[in-house]
Amino acid sequence: MEYANSIVVNYRNNELATSEFRTHTCGGLRDSNAGEKIKLSGWVDAVRTFGPLTFVSLRDRHGTTQLVFSNDSKVSLEEANQLKPESVIRITGDVRERPSNMRNSNMATGDVEVVVDSLETLNTCAQLPLQVSTGSEVASEEIRLRHRYLDLRRASLQQNLVIRSKVSMTARNYLCDHGFLEIETPTLFKSTPEGAREFLVPTRTKNQFYALTQSPQQYKQLLMVGGLDRYFQLARCYRDEGGRADRQPEFTQIDLEMSFVEQSDIMGTIEGMVKKIWQVAGATIDLDKKFPIMSFDEAMSRYGVDKPDTRYGLEMRDVTQLMPQDVFQGVESVRAINAKKLGLNSFSRKDISELEALSKRLSVDGKGVFVVKVEEVANSLKNQTWKSSLAKKLSPEQLGSLNELLDVEAGDVILISSGSYSNVCTLLGRMRIQCAQQLYAKGFLQEELNPLNYNHLWVVDFPMFELDDDAKGLSATHHPFTAPQAQHLPKLLELLGSGHNAWEDAKMQDELLKIKAQHFDLVCNGWELGGGSIRIHSMDLQNAVLQQVLNLPEVQKKSFEHLLHALGHGAPPHGGMALGLDRLVAILCGAPSLRDVIAFPKSTTGNELMTGSPGPVTPEQLHEYHITVKEPKQ
Amino acid sequence: MEYANSIVVNYRNNELATSEFRTHTCGGLRDSNAGEKIKLSGWVDAVRTFGPLTFVSLRDRHGTTQLVFSNDSKVSLEEANQLKPESVIRITGDVRERPSNMRNSNMATGDVEVVVDSLETLNTCAQLPLQVSTGSEVASEEIRLRHRYLDLRRASLQQNLVIRSKVSMTARNYLCDHGFLEIETPTLFKSTPEGAREFLVPTRTKNQFYALTQSPQQYKQLLMVGGLDRYFQLARCYRDEGGRADRQPEFTQIDLEMSFVEQSDIMGTIEGMVKKIWQVAGATIDLDKKFPIMSFDEAMSRYGVDKPDTRYGLEMRDVTQLMPQDVFQGVESVRAINAKKLGLNSFSRKDISELEALSKRLSVDGKGVFVVKVEEVANSLKNQTWKSSLAKKLSPEQLGSLNELLDVEAGDVILISSGSYSNVCTLLGRMRIQCAQQLYAKGFLQEELNPLNYNHLWVVDFPMFELDDDAKGLSATHHPFTAPQAQHLPKLLELLGSGHNAWEDAKMQDELLKIKAQHFDLVCNGWELGGGSIRIHSMDLQNAVLQQVLNLPEVQKKSFEHLLHALGHGAPPHGGMALGLDRLVAILCGAPSLRDVIAFPKSTTGNELMTGSPGPVTPEQLHEYHITVKEPKQ
Known part of the structure; x- marks a missing residue:
């Protein structure tokens, strides 16, 4: 696990110093402190013996300091050697510079050590159910959660x-x-x-x-x-x-x-x-x-999802026109992804089958993708060999155009999906992520998919309404308070002005589905960081949306009454985000x-x-x- | 209602400026803006007509700006006159300095006004259930809570x-x-x-x-x-x-x-x-x-409460030794408060009776205080006249000592309580607050009891345990995790070392009641702002307190198991506050x-x-x- 950075809280050292327990934290001593008499409190991280010396790593949230005990110490070696990991001790001692060959540049305190002249155990530690010490193996999540107060010391x-x-x-x-x-x-x-x-x-x-x-x-x-x-x-x-x-x-x-x-x-x-x-x-x-900033439509068309991870390509292409008409007759849309290089370093018939099986599980309609491995290197792009029955049905021109459109090279794997535009996009969007993960596991896309490589993206122009899950009516794509885009407002008002209810008027419903909302999502690396919108501030419009579009149960409409009342008493134009x-x-x-x-x-x-x-x-x-x-x- | 101050958020003006709605807030314009073309949005606070001019106060959270309309305006007077309070408008206009005799130094924007050249109603306001505008009467709390979104505009x-x-x-x-x-x-x-x-x-x-x-x-x-x-x-x-x-x-x-x-x-x-x-x-x-910093014992003895309002005196005095022995035979404690000046400006027999009746309601044991009004001015302190049957039982020496101890002057009202030390302190502590409020209502203690006059106070040295309400055992005065004071720890360990349970050992219980805890309260003006303590970090001590002192039900002990387990795995000395x-x-x-x-x-x-x-x-x-x-x- 890598971490984004190594933030250190910028406290002034004396802010954490308390007369009784410490003059410094365990991360605070530097060679400029050499010669000082100091006091530290913390946890015993490790005890190690080298010949006549015993070293104790003393740890707190701020770092680790090396304590040294020898036969000359005021504290006996025996006492030091008996210290148990994770017990809490307080020491006083003298800071000294480490010999130059003993310095540890990986530790903030690595230039110094403390010769201890008094040691007191503040609290003992019973047998540990998990190891805390730096670098030790991490226990199972169940053990860690059960003993979170120990896990938190990591x-x-x-x-x-x-x-x-x-x-x-x-x-x-x-x-x-x-x-x-x-x-x-x-x-x-x-x-x-x-x-x-x-x-x-x-x-x-x-x-x-x-x-x-x-x-x-x-x-x-x-x-x-x-x-x-x-x-x-x-x-x-x-x-x-x-x-x-x-x-x-x-x-x-x-x-x-x-x-x-x-x-x-x-x-x-x-x-x-x-x-x-x-x-x-x-x-x-x-x-x-x-x-x-990307529109919802573009995100769906290129990435098949409204929160695309734009750190890598593998974008979808429309190949409807390049497909053999007899095979894809009457099909609304055929789209493809080139999982570049996925076929390199062994990609067997079994891998293809597994990918196709996975796509069936991930699809809305149970219809999976068709996977083609591109095998042989040739001199011309247009001569790549598609290891597929599909290739036989394609004319050389179609194959050539496909190779060009999808930038096909040997070792690539092509995923093709056909069906309704919406289902095709959704499925290929999901498969795109799967392919990227497989590529990452194979050693590709290492830089792109590094968790600390960040791509932020705004997605806008969402539809205001969407079909209910049961397709019987409309629901708000985000929530019922989202305002329409200004250029769509006249149309929305016209539709609502009819006095009809959307769920009883198929044409009105179709028109409403085209209304775009003032909603926006912030996306990072394929995760939605949050969403926001301009809200409806007109009581009349809000009421019409609730009454004529959303077909809410009576109890739910009632629960919005105070909000409607508020909008009717001088609500300003407003919006927000979470x-x-x-x-x-x-x-x-x-x-x-x-x-x-x-x-x-x-x-x-x-x-x-x-x-x-x-x-x-x-x-x-x-x-x-x-x-x-x-x-x-x- | 006065407020502590008038904080203004230090935003840079352009931070709140939005291209469509405002270049400034309603609290932002100064005479340095004169001549500028600006845009404002806000609520109509008030519309007033003076001869050929109409003035509209436009309000937002940041202030109020005066808009001016005349026959020369691009916006008709009629339109301005029709604006309803609490509707939301957007205007553009020109800032100009007000004539010197029209400036309002009580308003941050009082040096300027805006000549409006365009006006747009962003939202209307239905009939108002309560008045929002500055200076208008405040509605009942029920109405205010029901329409909180309007009340919040005040x-x-x-x-x-x-x-x-x-x-x-x-x-x-x-x-x-x-x-x-x-x-x-x-x-x-x-x-x-x-x-x-x-x-x-x-x-x-x-x-x-x-x-x-x-x-x-x-x-x-x-x-x-x-x-x-x-x-x-x-x-x-x-x-x-x-x-x-x-x-x-x-x-x-x-x-x-x-x-x-x-x-x-x-x-x-x-x-x-x-x-x-x-x-x-x-x-x-x-x-x-x-x-x-005041000890709990001192707070109880002087003020009868662990969160004394130290902005005023009226402190309790021990008068046990100055009382006639025949009247107060066998009584543990007699204490008194001099409610200075409470008797001035009419304080009738009825007032005395009411004060005595109130004290009965406020007392733990139903036994109230004895109220004495000091009536006549005399040359010597010792010659004040106590209007009371009690005075007759007091020797001149006793009366003189009382007058001196309590700093008695004519017009004072003395409250005397007798009984157990604890009950007497508690009752007089409550009566002290009542008397202070009566004095405030009479025009005294105006400075002391000004809500914006603050006295902070630490109260420390609380007992670790107290008797249960049913006096059958001990409970933690604050919570079971509070540590004892260092100098009381040996005694506590000795008591627990007996292996006895406190609720079965009356002597142990008495001794435990003397143990002081490392607990501290922060008090301000008679309110507890918060409390804190050093916690027990030893598993064994925490366990003994739970098992041998507090007599908790089994289910409750069980609910502390994970905490005990944690203390046993290297808990540092710690404490906190809320x-x-x-x-x-x-x-x-x-x-x-x-x-x-x-x-x-x-x-x-x-x-x-x-x-x-x-x-x-x-x-x-x-x-x-x-x-x-x-x-x-x-």
Whole structure:
């Protein structure tokens, strides 16, 4: 595991000095301290004996210092040799420069060592269920989570938490410098039956429940109506999505909202903040280069996904016109990807079959891709040999055009998908990622896919509505408060002016699907860092969208009443964004899992192994909340 | 209502400028802008007509700007006159200096006005349920809470939220500068049956519940065991205490924990942070003067409370030896307060009776105080006339000593309480506050009790244990993790070494009550800002306290197992503190209620009137969480 940088908190040394326990931290001594009498406290990282000397590495969050004991020491060698790893000691001693051949340039304190003249054990350590010491093997995740207080002593986790703290503060200070107020909003909200599953919180009033907020969306819009102008919060949010990989039931988002702005104002603010975060974290970023902006349609067409990883190519091409008409008759779209070089260094018939099988599992309609390996080197591009029955059906001209369009060379692997445009794009988008991972495993794309190589990208021009999963009506692509793009507003108003309901009017529905929204996503390396939008600030428009387009259940419409009321009392034009902090930090640290950037994460099933949370409660507690646990059905 | 200050966010003006909506905020124009063409957006605060001119005050969070319309304007007077309060408009116009006799030095923009050349209504406003405009009457709290998005437009509330934001950022930046890491801890914890009532959160695993954290106490100690050295968090905490005045079910605390420190290190850090907060908020504080430190015993003896308001005197005096023995035979303690000047400007027999009746309600044992009014002015202090039957029982020497001890003058009112030392102190402590409020209402103590006059005070040397409410055993005065003072540790170890259980050994119990803890409270103006302590870092000592002193139910002991395990694996000496952010900001703002410093507060019954939270949920939701709402008993 590499880390983006090695941030050290810039405390002044004396800030951490406490009269009783330490004059310096374990990372603070330099050769300029030689000759000083100092006091340190920390954990015994390792004890090593070399001939007549014993060396003890003393560790804290700030570093490690070498302590030396000899027969001349005021503290006996025996006492030093008996020190157990992870016990806590306090020492006093004299700093001296190490002999020049003993200096360790990999350690900040590597030029010095401390000759100890007093040693006191502040706390002992029982037998360790996992190794903490630098460089020792990392235990299984279950053991680590169960003993998180030990796992947290490892430098890599501490480093992640240091970066996380820096990121939070950088975001906050940036936003405060730009006229934002940090405002806390409630997490005890009411249940609004929409979106992800909510955690419920019973109250002592019978049948009255709070629900934990999934996001401060409504509150932040109400703050804008309240004239607070610019709001932000590092907001704790809750979603009961147990079982989904690498999700946490509680997570944090950098949440903000701005009044009197257009989409570009919000994007500019966020871009500045993200660049500042990357910069402060010591990560590579070009501060002068604007993040590229790509439309949703282009992202789908080139990468088959609305959050493309643009660090590498393998882009999709439309090959519909180059395909034999008899084979692909009546097919809406045929598209292809050239997984460049995937066929090099052995790529057997079995690999092809596996790739095709994988594509069937990843496809929406069960129809996979067709995989072609390009085998022989030839002098001319047009003479590559496609090891495929398909090639036989292609004219030399078609084959030539395909080779040119897809930049085909020997050793390449071509993936072809046919069907509806939307399904083809989605499937090839997923296969593109799979191929990239396989290429990375084979030693290709090493630079591109280095976790610390970052490509930021804005994706814009999303459709305002999309078909419901059951295709019976429309739902909001992001949320019901997203405003339409200005040039689409007249059309939207015209459609709504008909008084029809979208779910009863197929033509209206088709037209509505063409309306683009003022929504924008920030993407980095194939992850969505966050999304934002300009909101609807007109009560009438918001009401029409809720009533005529979204076909919401009555209870849900009712839950928006106060928001409609607020919009009707002088809501300013406004919009905002939310960025997932956990994911952002994980990307920044190159951490493979969100659990590596959270101090006390829960498992995929929502359990915290260390404290045994969640757990049972007493009948008295349930009684107070007027609830009973249901008996299982017999 | 006065406010501590008038903080203005120091944004650079162009940071809030957005091409489409504004070049300046409504608080930004100065006479140096005269002649400029500008664009503003905001709310119509008021429309006034003077002869041929119409003035519109345009308002946003940053201030108010005067717009001028005349017959010469490009925008018709009629259009201006039709503007409704709280509608949202955008204007362009020219800045000009006001005539010298029209300047308003009470407004930041009072030297200029804007001659409008275009006006656009961005949003309308329906009939207002409450008045927002500056200086208008404040509606009832219920109306305000129901339409919080309008109430929030009032400058006083906005100012409070600005101060709150500043306070949070100041605390964070201060702590980061002192080597602290901001680390988020879970709020979904397990139920630990102790302390305040917890909110439960059912999970989709039957009979498994999360509980919302009451504080991050255990997590922050585990972070110290994890070697994170210094932690802080502005932590959201939850307590289900509905019905208690001015409490919120969710609240925020500035929470921190430090390793390798003594009590004085933590106090020094907090004191520095609090001074910085007061300074940044523009409140009066002497940065060079250390906060005074008072022992718990002294606080109880002088003020009858562990969080004394030291801005005024009215201190308690021990008068046991000066009382007639026949009246107070066998009484442990007689103590008195001189409510100086309370008898001036009419203080009738009825007032005395009411004060005595009040004291009965406030007393632990139903026994009130004895109230004496001192009536006639005389030449000698010793000759004040006590209007009381008690005076007749006192010898001239006793009366003289009392007059001297209590500094008695005509017009004073003496309150005398007798009984157990503890009850007497508690009752007189409560009566002291009541008398101070009565004096304030009479026009005395105006300077002392000004909400913006701040007295900070440390209270230390608390007992480690106290008698249970039912006096059958001991409980931890603060929490079971508080460490004993070093000089009391040997005694504590000796007592625990007996192997006895405190609740079965009356002598041991008495001795334990004398052990002082390393706990400290920060008090300001009679409010507890927060409390902290050095924690027990020895597993054996922590275990003995839990097992032999506190007599906890088995389930509760079990819930501490992981903490004991952690202490046994190299826990460093550590301690920390938590400050209530809501209360701190309320004190700083001179706000009468916590609801005035929270954007969306809940009512005393835990309801949020604006969104109608909490509310009912569907049977399907309950089904997923394996719970049912209990039927009422027939």
